[in-house]
Amino acid sequence: MDLTGLILVAITLVAIVTAVVEVVKKTFKIPARFLPITSIVIGILIALIVWPLSTYELYYMIVGGLIAGLAASGTFDALKAVGKKEGELK
Template sequence: MDLTNIFIIAMTIVAIVTAVSEVLKKTFNINARYMPITSVVVGILVSMTFTQLTEYNLYIMAVAGAVAGLTASGTFDLLKAAKKEGEL
């Protein structure tokens, strides 16, 4: 297995991780400084849920979930910075 497959799996999970992280942030009033940790945990949990649908083992899916969580939190920060720059 090469790294490309992990990234492909991670990119398919990013939208779900972003949505779930935003719901958790609004519901439980999570501070923005803890959102990257929340996104990584949500990414790992979502990917581990999808392990049964793939041929990959739990470790590979957990790594893909961590990558998806980091990507989701980076996307959130990028959109926040772009929004702030547009207001100036």
């Protein structure tokens, strides 16, 4: 497994996963404690949807989706923390 390709797949999917998780969170009122698992599941699902368009094997895309879901979850938490800190300064 080429890690460079895997990271590129994951980085490409992070923005999409973050956007879809945000839409799902607002639409279905998902509690914050379930957002990381939701992000991982959505990351894997998006990777499976994109898989026929890629040249990578299935397991490669699943791992890329998993990494993208974890990264999207961390990105959301980081942005939320930055938003709170900016609110404290006002």
